[in-house]
Amino acid sequence: MQIHHYLKQFDIKPSVQRTAVMDYLMSYKTHPTIDEIYSYLSPFMPTLSKTTIYNTLNLFVEKGAVLQLAIDEKNARYDADISNHAHFKCKNCGKVYDLFDLKQELFAKPMLEGFDIHTVELSYSGICGSCKGMN
Amino acid sequence: MQIHHYLKQFDIKPSVQRTAVMDYLMSYKTHPTIDEIYSYLSPFMPTLSKTTIYNTLNLFVEKGAVLQLAIDEKNARYDADISNHAHFKCKNCGKVYDLFDLKQELFAKPMLEGFDIHTVELSYSGICGSCKGMN
DNA sequence: CTTTGTGCAAATTCTTTGCACCAAA
């Protein structure tokens, strides 16, 4: 599906900048920070400002089109894959991996008196394979 | 157990400030921010500095004595309860609740090729009971 | 003594805000 149609599904008016950001998120599934997105797009769009990246991602999150991940204490990270999956953050290299092959039960929203649960976030941390070999 | 003995278990040398911070975290299980901890303790310890709170909590996290929660995008929050439990953050009032009565399976560390999992963080968000009634 | 912790001020980093200009319907 074309990206501007995809954005409309979330009630987001497409613009050149918004389309470029979503395109980036969907192409490079690296859970990028604002800075990484800006650094990548900036050469192609010389007038692009970081404020627009902030505006765009805040809008995307508000509309439910992307997830803001809390896995990195320093910077906000974003993920355009809104299906059920967990994340693993390597304490050594800082890379964030997707974990798709987990039981769906882990993402169930428990029925709890007094809580209306909308979202579930499951995060693991530890050492990744490539860092483990190094030491 | 006395707090300074508890700290020693984590290889943390007790000091007046460190003991006070751990005491606060264990007494008020409110997942406080750095600022909240500082504001509470400051009247009792007039020379206390916020830098010391930062130093102390970074040390506690490094030694595994407290958890740094990523559930609040704005500020880091801390929890001295390192047992398996999840958190719920109300999107409306911002309060963070503990969820203890969940299945232990949710906190299992999956065996995955190439990942050495140390920690599990499970967070929910939505609307809490007291906010739901208001609207 | 010697090592380690504390606390002030300054620096850094991340994010938001105010506002003028631009673009699209």
Added chain:
DNA sequence: TTTGGTGCAAAGAATTTGCACAAAG
């Protein structure tokens, strides 16, 4: 033409750093 989007500069907030003094063993 009118509404909404973009982008610059400045402001704001959270955290870290450098360094001198204090405390503890």
